[in-house]
Amino acid sequence: MAFNLHKEKYRSKVSEVVLGATKEEGGTRSHTLTVGGESTLPFLQFEGDIPNRPIAALEIWDVAPEDWNPCFDPYYKDVYDNTGAWARKCVDEFGADLVLLRLKGADPDGKDRSPEECANTVKEVLEAVSVPLIVIGCGKGEKDNQVMPLVAEVASGEKLLMGVAEQENYKSITAACMVHKHNLIAQSPIDINICKQLNILINEMNLDLNKIVIDPTIAALGYGLEYGYSIMERARLGALGGDRMLAMPMIGNVGYEVWRVKEANASEEEFPGWGQQEERAILWETTTAVALLQAGMDILVLRHPKALEVVKKNIDELMESNKYE
Amino acid sequence: MGLTGLEIFKQLPRTNCKDCGSPTCLAFAMALANGKASLDKCPHVTDEARENLDSASAPPIKLIKVGTGDQTVELGDETELFRHDKKFYHPTAVAILVSDQEDVEAKVNQIKELEFERVGLKFITDMVVVKNDSGDADTYKAAVEKAAALTDKALVLMAEDTGVMAKALEVAAGRKPLVYAATAENYEAMTALAKDKGCPLAVRGKGLEDTAALVEKVAALGYKELVVDTGERETSKVLADLTQVRRLAVKKRFRPLGYPTIAFTSKEDPLEEAAQATVYLSKYAGVVVMKTAEKQHILPLLSWRQNLFTDPQKPIQVEAKMYGVGDVNENSPLYITTNFSLTYYIVEGEVEASKVPSYIIAVNTDGISVLTAWAAGKLTGESIAAAMKKAEVEEKLAHKKVVIPGHVAVLSGSVEESTGGWEVLVGPREAAGIPKYAKANFA
Ligand code: B12
Ligand code: SF4
Numbered sequence: 205m206a207f208n209l210h211k212e213k214y215r216s217k218v219s220e221v222v223l224g225a226t227k228e229e230g231g232t233r234s235h236t237l238t239v240g241g242e243s244t245l246p247f248l249q250f251e252g253d254i255p256n257r258p259i260a261a262l263e264i265w266d267v268a269p270e271d272w273n274p275c276f277d278p279y280y281k282d283v284y285d286n287t288g289a290w291a292r293k294c295v296d297e298f299g300a301d302l303v304l305l306r307l308k309g310a311d312p313d314g315k316d317r318s319p320e321e322c323a324n325t326v327k328e329v330l331e332a333v334s335v336p337l338i339v340i341g342c343g344k345g346e347k348d349n350q351v352m353p354l355v356a357e358v359a360s361g362e363k364l365l366m367g368v369a370e371q372e373n374y375k376s377i378t379a380a381c382m383v384h385k386h387n388l389i390a391q392s393p394i395d396i397n398i399c400k401q402l403n404i405l406i407n408e409m410n411l412d413l414n415k416i417v418i419d420p421t422i423a424a425l426g427y428g429l430e431y432g433y434s435i436m437e438r439a440r441l442g443a444l445g446g447d448r449m450l451a452m453p454m455i456g457n458v459g460y461e462v463w464r465v466k467e468a469n470a471s472e473e474e475f476p477g478w479g480q481q482e483e484r485a486i487l488w489e490t491t492t493a494v495a496l497l498q499a500g501m502d503i504l505v506l507r508h509p510k511a512l513e514v515v516k517k518n519i520d521e522l523m524e525s526n527k528y529e
Numbered sequence: 530m531g532l533t534g535l536e537i538f539k540q541l542p543r544t545n546c547k548d549c550g551s552p553t554c555l556a557f558a559m560a561l562a563n564g565k566a567s568l569d570k571c572p573h574v575t576d577e578a579r580e581n582l583d584s585a586s587a588p589p590i591k592l593i594k595v596g597t598g599d600q601t602v603e604l605g606d607e608t609e610l611f612r613h614d615k616k617f618y619h620p621t622a623v624a625i626l627v628s629d630q631e632d633v634e635a636k637v638n639q640i641k642e643l644e645f646e647r648v649g650l651k652f653i654t655d656m657v658v659v660k661n662d663s664g665d666a667d668t669y670k671a672a673v674e675k676a677a678a679l680t681d682k683a684l685v686l687m688a689e690d691t692g693v694m695a696k697a698l699e700v701a702a703g704r705k706p707l708v709y710a711a712t713a714e715n716y717e718a719m720t721a722l723a724k725d726k727g728c729p730l731a732v733r734g735k736g737l738e739d740t741a742a743l744v745e746k747v748a749a750l751g752y753k754e755l756v757v758d759t760g761e762r763e764t765s766k767v768l769a770d771l772t773q774v775r776r777l778a779v780k781k782r783f784r785p786l787g788y789p790t791i792a793f794t795s796k797e798d799p800l801e802e803a804a805q806a807t808v809y810l811s812k813y814a815g816v817v818v819m820k821t822a823e824k825q826h827i828l829p830l831l832s833w834r835q836n837l838f839t840d841p842q843k844p845i846q847v848e849a850k851m852y853g854v855g856d857v858n859e860n861s862p863l864y865i866t867t868n869f870s871l872t873y874y875i876v877e878g879e880v881e882a883s884k885v886p887s888y889i890i891a892v893n894t895d896g897i898s899v900l901t902a903w904a905a906g907k908l909t910g911e912s913i914a915a916a917m918k919k920a921e922v923e924e925k926l927a928h929k930k931v932v933i934p935g936h937v938a939v940l941s942g943s944v945e946e947s948t949g950g951w952e953v954l955v956g957p958r959e960a961a962g963i964p965k966y967a968k969a970n971f972a
Contacts, residue, residue, distance in 0.1 A: 479824030
């Protein structure tokens with residue numbers, strides 16, 4: 205039988221989003237990072253372009269986390285109380301492409317920090333590192349609606365990636381991104397229709413489509429990962445098929461999900477059958493991330509420096525050309 | 530898919546004798562193409578035509594069996610490129626490599642310990658690959674014999690030298706191992722060996738096209754119990770090849786690649802190796818061969834396999850009813866959760882770990898998790914109260930306290946109301962907090 209490769213022809217491609225702005229562009233970053241732009245499924249360079257490699261962020265908090273696993277201590281303990289130093293360590297020492305700052309301290313049920321305090325932390329991190337920055341709120345909508353507009357303002361022009369906009373609560377953060385030229389994370393609960401709908405709503409407020417990154421909502425390995433995986437595959441096929449409202453790059457909070465689960469945290473003494481805890485946890489995070497890369501994830505948010513290292517190597521390998529001669 | 534009516538028609542006798550029940554050969558061909566008739570109805574087809582047509586109607590990826598007994602591994606027979614289109618049927622076999630130059634007994638025993646219980650399921654690795662690194666036939670035979678004696682898992686015999694392979698098959702052929710591999714250099718003898726012993730055979734080429742050509746040569750020798758290895762070892766090229774093989778088989782019915790695939794990790798660092806294996810498992814490998822046999826390296830991969838191969842249409846559920854964990858009595862605490870099997874088993878495990886005998890009611894949420902069910906209106910004060918009533922809690926328990934999941938603390942009031950005054954206790958958010966919670970409240 206005659207041999208012919210099977211190459212798909214897609215009608216469209218993923219939009220490109222530029223994170224960060226250099227001095228010339230009105231910000232203070234040393235460089236920008238572009239995500240998206242794929243014109244084929246993940247890493248299938250034999251039939252399309254992957255102009256920008258997926259990137260990996262490390263997650264930091266504005267307050268010292270009380271319940272992070274002790275296996276993080278050797279890496280972060282000395283910087284938990286110093287957000288700027290924490291950010292610097294992630295970039296300089298661990299090689300994060302960028303940093304995600306979670307404004308956990310704003311949580312009304314926690315430290316209840318004021319919008320001004322939060323904005324100051326953002327400034328501190330912007331001064332500490334020169335990579336583009338992702339900033340997300342504490343997750344409590346009302347408070348985030350007070351905090352994020354101020355964050356957007358103090359970081360005006362930096363082209364942050366800010367989050368999150370949800371179907372029930374997107375207006376205030378979208379407006380803030382519009383005014384101060386930031387990018388926005390649009391989060392939908394593993395539902396492709398809500399995902400599209402939210403993008404339409406945001407776009408109706410006049411935020412450009414190439415300023416939006418989709419958070420399709422993911423779960424950890426073993427805790428519903430496959431649902432997010434399949435939604436992402438469908439969204440990406442939709443994007444390639446020409447649906448502009450699904451054509452944004454995707455982001456996933458891998459570290460946040462993984463470090464909640466027992467398999468990451470339980471000690472070997474407690475579960476001898478599961479093997480050594482830290483490596484198991486690193487691989488729980490890595491496996492979640494690597495699986496999601498295969499579904500089209502463009503920005504991975506991780507926590508463990510070793511997971512970051514392994515995931516980045518995996519991306520390096522997958523970015524090697526696989527074009528057939 | 531498959532052949533068109535016209536293509537089938539060309540293979541028929543074209544006499545329009547009507548013995549098949551169709552008015553004409555063409556009508557019969559059309560019925561065949563639409564899956565509305567079976568070829569046996571025509572008594573006049575030639576053997577050659579039958580073979581052509583059978584192979585055209587065969588599944589796009591051949592089902593290949595390796596091993597014997599309960600540990601038989603079934604590979605291939607997939608029909609989809611994406612799990613959301615229907616589902617994936619035959620989970621990628623995870624195989625662990627043992628060299629004939631290492632302590633075979635130690636490694637095989639280590640492999641046997643890779644057994645995990647999770648969410649009510651047992652996760653295991655499927656195959657042991659015994660590799661001929663020594664170059665010596667007797668050493669290899671002894672290693673294979675030892676491995677075969679130590680485990681019932683399906684075996685893969687990995688030796689390029691047909692003399693070495695022949696010797697190992699003397700002791701292992703009965704186990705129906707996968708014979709690895711027929712190559713351009715040895716395929717005639719290797720195919721003869723595998724065929725003679727009735728063992729499945731891996732065919733390794735140099736790249737996709739070369740592999741397809743080699744498979745055709747092997748098939749021409751009359752053997753089709755095959756597994757395909759395109760010979761690539763770099764992550765991105767393997768991904769490309771696995772994707773092409775799957776697409777060509779499923780979308781083009783390209784027969785020379787209509788077999789399950791086998792992929793080998795090349796990374797030495799076990800964490801990088803596990804990441805590489807995750808790529809291959811996600812994207813279509815029939816078998817993935819790993820070197821590490823440490824529990825912490827294998828459990829994540831096996832968990833991902835379980836996730837990926839579940840039916841996306843039907844969440845796995847447990848029966849919606851009240852379960853007793855441990856030696857329960859009328860004073861035992863009562864927990865509420867959902868009947869999503871993942872959620873239920875996590876909670877059950879923690880309740881068990883709390884060492885306080887307890888009841889758990891799995892509320893019927895159509896098999897979805899706590900927050901999903903809450904957001905979908907399936908876990909409500911009323912549905913919880915109804916489930917409690919059905920479980921006859923008032924008759925079985927001497928107290929009126931019920932623990933609800935921390936994530937749905939907002940339901941407290943409505944549960945209290947719907948149950949007519951039960952005391953509602955809000956448990957921790959994550960089930961992992963249950964042992965501590967039980968100790969504080971029920972010990
Ligand atoms: C997978 C998933 C789905 C799958 C469902 C899979 C399934 N079979 O359940 C699908 C894609 C179908 C889905 C759909 C929806 N989902 Co959904 N989904 C998720 C996701 C990603 C993971 C859920 C999961 O499986 N978790 C694992 C299980 C084990 O968790 P669990 O049941 O909660 O159990 C834990 C605890 O609750 C606790 N626990 C459980 N029982 C008990 C009992 C006691 C006594 C105690 C103490 C503790 C305890 O222990 C467990 C482990 O710690 C989450 C987000 C996330 N990352 O968590 C969103 C999420 C739950 N979904 C959400 C939503 C909104 C929806 C939809 C309503 C969206 C829509 N289409 O409108 C639909 C509803 C579907 C419907 N109508 O049926 C929201 C809920 C928001 C909220 N806070 O209320 C979430 C949180 C996503 C988000 N951030 O927006 N979803
Ligand atoms: S029985 Fe065979 S030969 Fe006769 S009409 Fe049917 S298809 Fe044609």
